[in-house]
Amino acid sequence: MEPGDKPAIASLDLAELHQCVHCGLCLNQCPTYRATGLEPESPRGRIHLVQAAADGRIELSERFKEHIYLCLLCRACESACPSGVQYGRIAETAREHIGPPGSPMAQAILHFVFTQLLPFPNRLKLAFALLRLYQRSGLQKLLRPLLPQKLRDMDAMLPAMAKKFFQPEANVLPAIGPRRARVAMLNGCVMPLMFGEVNAATVRVLRLNGCEVIFPMRQICCGALNTHNGENVAAKQMARRNIDAFLEAEVDAIVVNAAGCGAAMKEYDYLLRDDAEYAEKAKRFSNLVKDAGEFLADLGLVGAMTPVNMTVTYQDPCHLAHGQKIRRQPRQLLQAIPGVKLVEMEGSDRCCGSAGIYNITHPVMSQHLLKEKMQSVSATHTDAVVAPNPGCMLQLRYGAQTYGPNVTVYHLMDLLDRAYGDDDAETK
Secondary structure (H helix, E strand, O other), rough: OOOOOOOHHHHHHHHHHHHOOOOOOHHOHHHHHHHHHHHHHOHHHHHHHHHHHHHOOOOOHHHHHHHHHHHOOOOHHHOOOOOOOOOHHHHHHHHHHHHOOOOOOHHHHHHHHHHOOOOOHHHHHHHHHHHHHHHHHHHHHHHHHHHHHHHHHHHHHHHHOOOOOOOOOOOOEEEOOOEEEEEOOOOOOOHHHHHHHHHHHHHHHHHHHOOOEEEOOOOOOOOOOHOOOOOOHHHHHHHHHHHHHHOOOOEEEEEEEOOOHHHHHHHHHHHHHOOOOHHHHHHHHHEEEHHHHHHHHHOOOOOOOOOEEEEEEEEEHHHHHHOOOOOOHHHHHHHHHEEEEOOOOOOOOOOOOOOOOOOHOOOHHHHHHHHHHHHHHHHOOOOEOOOOHHHHHHHHHHHHHHHOOOEOOOOOHHHHHHHHHHOOOOHO
């Protein structure tokens, strides 16, 4: 395109595209480029493709869509980029134009999930209750051998559903001891249904550290999966609802224990930048959002802890290390737990291949990355992996079962909760 020409797709002609100087320092940080060695599967290559589409030199074809969706949106390239290119915004904007991945049937299913399940907590809870019935009634064992291979693989990745879903005891839970902060907590969509014990542990640890914990009643899913898969209309609706619900609570911080959710909520200000009514409120909201580990490390732990004698390694969730630039605080908290020995793994901030629903939509690449990750875990000779993000936890548990080593996967809040023990029945 010559200077002065108007782009063919103006909304794709992003400022971030023009920050890229094509130096290539992102290449070897990109999981898909390292696996394929192909330029179109690198951040730099995809930036070229989006710019070409914006200029009208190429069409938004199926091939274009494949290149854009093979990206995991891990944002490791952003950590490596000397020009500060925010590649995630480029990819998410492109996905908004091309819609969800997969066949027309897969797209229809994903659109239903993104617009008719995730924004409605009761519908999602019903869906997971049916899934629990499927697992516990014996239907799973009966039907799994009859499923097509792709569905059988997906079924094998399902964790066992908990007997009970997490439900906070009250919408306002007082601090244990002198109050040091008033915080609101994101319950999340998947967390209370699949990792309810982590939410419960997070509440206990926060309260024991002097936090009054609020669960705003009208909160819903953060919308991260919607944004990552081109469903921005629904994502914006969900963001507006969360902003209203959480700002009403008038808290010192909004605490999130899932890295992907935290990254998305810290970027509500960007998502709603053109919304005259919500742009300013979104900025206030995003400034309040804190990862649970980030918040507790900055607040400072109080209270006696008992030893948790364990050697662990730490997996940096992509949306924590690259998306939120949080690396020090989780390690600081782990090292504060008596008895815990932290052994770093090679490439701890490389994606494990989970990436939201990527392990379902792109199983071959996902398994390649998972196998590589489990080799790194194995080399540490540790008892456990700590990964404060539900997607990483699911993926690593599946990786341990499939490739080894035989390690247990914990959320950071699990180990802190264990260290604080169960002496105080009031906190349970």
